[in-house]
Amino acid sequence: MLEPLSPVFAIGGGLLIGGAAALLLMLTGRIAGVSGMFATVMRIADAGPPWKLATAFILGLPIGAAITSLLVRRPDIEVKSSMPLLIAAGLLVGFGTRLGNGCTSGHGVCGIGRLSPRSIAATLTFMAAAIATVFITRHVLGA
Amino acid sequence: MRAIIPASVAGVIFGAGLAMSDMVNPARVLGFLDIAGAWDPTLAFVMGAAVVASAIGYAFSRRLRAPVFGKSFFIPENRRLDSQIIGGAALFGIGWGLVGFCPGPAITGLIYGMWQPWLFVAAMVAGMALQRVISTQRTSDRAAKADA
Numbered sequence: 001m002l003e004p005l006s007p008v009f010a011i012g013g014g015l016l017i018g019g020a021a022a023l024l025l026m027l028t029g030r031i032a033g034v035s036g037m038f039a040t041v042m043r044i045a046d047a048g049p050p051w052k053l054a055t056a057f058i059l060g061l062p063i064g065a066a067i068t069s070l071l072v073r074r075p076d077i078e079v080k081s082s083m084p085l086l087i088a089a090g091l092l093v094g095f096g097t098r099l100g101n102g103c104t105s106g107h108g109v110c111g112i113g114r115l116s117p118r119s120i121a122a123t124l125t126f127m128a129a130a131i132a133t134v135f136i137t138r139h140v141l142g143a
Numbered sequence: 144m145r146a147i148i149p150a151s152v153a154g155v156i157f158g159a160g161l162a163m164s165d166m167v168n169p170a171r172v173l174g175f176l177d178i179a180g181a182w183d184p185t186l187a188f189v190m191g192a193a194v195v196a197s198a199i200g201y202a203f204s205r206r207l208r209a210p211v212f213g214k215s216f217f218i219p220e221n222r223r224l225d226s227q228i229i230g231g232a233a234l235f236g237i238g239w240g241l242v243g244f245c246p247g248p249a250i251t252g253l254i255y256g257m258w259q260p261w262l263f264v265a266a267m268v269a270g271m272a273l274q275r276v277i278s279t280q281r282t283s284d285r286a287a288k289a290d291a
Contacts, residue, residue: 005164005171012164014164016189021193022200022201024146028212029210035255044272057151057254060157060158061161063158064157072159074162075163077252079257079259089242089263091273093239094273096234099227099230100229100231103235103245113194113200113201114197114201118153129237134177
């Protein structure tokens with residue numbers, strides 16, 4: 001069990017995430033969907049933002065984390081998953097986010113923010129699937 | 144491309160938010176998803192605050208004729224629910240629940256000098272490419288049938 005995170009960091013971080021999405025939309029007209037942007041960067045998207053714009057946004061993500069480590073806090077990262085599990089999960093997340101046209105950022109943060117029925121349905125679906133998966137792996141299989 | 148600097152600023156702020164709120168830590172995310180265990184509410188606070196901020200931004204953008212550094216807004220107009228979006232979201236959710244990484248935190252986490260985010264992101268690229276190959280094939284099959 002992790003130490004509880006101060007709600008200041010949780011809410012502050014959330015405001016930064018949503019504020020960044022708002023900024024991107026107002027300044028460039030684009031939705032801050034990480035899976036779609038990343039597919040554009042990797043040149044495996046058929047539609048989407050210009051490559052340079054997507055690459056600028058995606059490169060910003062780890063840079064923002066590095067700045068946070070220097071100025072605010074460095075989060076502890078705890079990954080217990082095995083190598084095969086990481087590969088399987090990555091394949092599912094990559095395949096699923098492209099088939100479903102978005103992930104936690106595009107559907108969750110941006111889509112719910114503009115009350116898109118597709119995004120609300122997608123978010124409820126991936127939340128339910130993730131909760132069910134954790135329940136099965138932790139409490140049924142006991143891993 | 145005047146939009147590159149604003150896009151990178153937005154990316155930096157987005158990544159900072161993911162790091163500050165611990166969303167880059169899969170153990171934190173799994174703690175939220177584990178409703179039958181020692182439930183960790185962090186993700187709910189993060190998501191709630193993020194949705195409120197993005198909703199305010201969306202409301203403001205509706206008052207603009209065009210984005211500040213662009214010609215028009217690119218907002219998905221499709222409101223139809225289909226099996227692809229539900230099936231895709233379900234597959235994504237299973238992968239998310241298996242290790243606790245979704246695309247944003249995994250890419251952001253590449254900075255911390257651990258191998259796990261790199262392996263996950265590499266597999267994610269493969270999954271994205273596979274989906275594209277399959278969907279392109281299905282589209283061309285359909286076109287071939289239409290021609291026949």
